[in-house]
Amino acid sequence: MVSAQEALERLREGNRRFVANAQEANGFPGQTRPADVAASQQPFAIVLGCSDSRVPAEIVFDQGLGDLFVIRVAGNIVAPSQVGSVEFAATRYSTRLVVVLGHSQCGAILATLEELRRPQEDQSRNLRAIVDRVRPSVEALLRTEVRNDPEALWREGVRANVRVSAGQLRHGSQLLEQLIEKDGLLVVGAVYSLETGEVEFMDGV
Numbered sequence: 739m740v741s742a743q744e745a746l747e748r749l750r751e752g753n754r755r756f757v758a759n760a761q762e763a764n765g766f767p768g769q770t771r772p773a774d775v776a777a778s779q780q781p782f783a784i785v786l787g788c789s790d791s792r793v794p795a796e797i798v799f800d801q802g803l804g805d806l807f808v809i810r811v812a813g814n815i816v817a818p819s820q821v822g823s824v825e826f827a828a829t830r831y832s833t834r835l836v837v838v839l840g841h842s843q844c845g846a847i848l849a850t851l852e853e854l855r856r857p858q859e860d861q862s863r864n865l866r867a868i869v870d871r872v873r874p875s876v877e878a879l880l881r882t883e884v885r886n887d888p889e890a891l892w893r894e895g896v897r898a899n900v901r902v903s904a905g906q907l908r909h910g911s912q913l914l915e916q917l918i919e920k921d922g923l924l925v926v927g928a929v930y931s932l933e934t935g936e937v938e939f940m941d942g943v
């Protein structure tokens with residue numbers, strides 16, 4: 739079993755490689771062939787990331803087939819199926835690190851900020867379900883200093899939303915709570931910079 743700390747170190751190293759190779763990045767990374775992992779998998783980290791086309795976890799962490807168990811949803815929100823996916827990987831594969839990966843300039847955060855300014859009556863119910871999950875994080879920011887600075891509001895909204903999602907994974911599931919308390923499961927937030935390719939880990943890890 740790969741410990742949370744070791745998994746974290748692998749991700750940090752992978753992201754450093756990605757940033758260093760970004761100029762010549764081409765194609766899918768990793769040496770593993772599909773057949774190598776066809777029979778079983780042992781992903782060392784679970785990543786709950788945004789669906790944004792510019793933030794594929796395997797590429798930004800320079801990992802290959804079988805390395806990461808990735809859940810992607812617009813705005814890296816946490817709904818029951820995301821919690822269930824994390825529970826599944828953590829129990830079935832003994833994966834001990836969960837990263838909630840937000841990113842700069844996230845469209846889901848911007849859409850939520852716009853919705854708060856100008857509520858749209860005709861928005862699809864399904865889209866609304868995403869905005870509704872992001873809303874509490876950014877609403878709180880509208881009561882602080884950053885409310886008058888659109889760039890800062892967007893940036894802080896991304897971070898607040900990552901913090902809320904990580905908190906929901908830590909406390910929204912008895913199973914995960916037990917794994918955290920007794921079995922070394924670690925849930926950390928992180929933000930990917932579209933501008934530099936760097937991942938900044940939060941929560942003091």
Ligand SMILES: [Zn+2]
Pocket residue numbers: 788789790812813814841843844845846
């Ligand atoms: Zn996004």
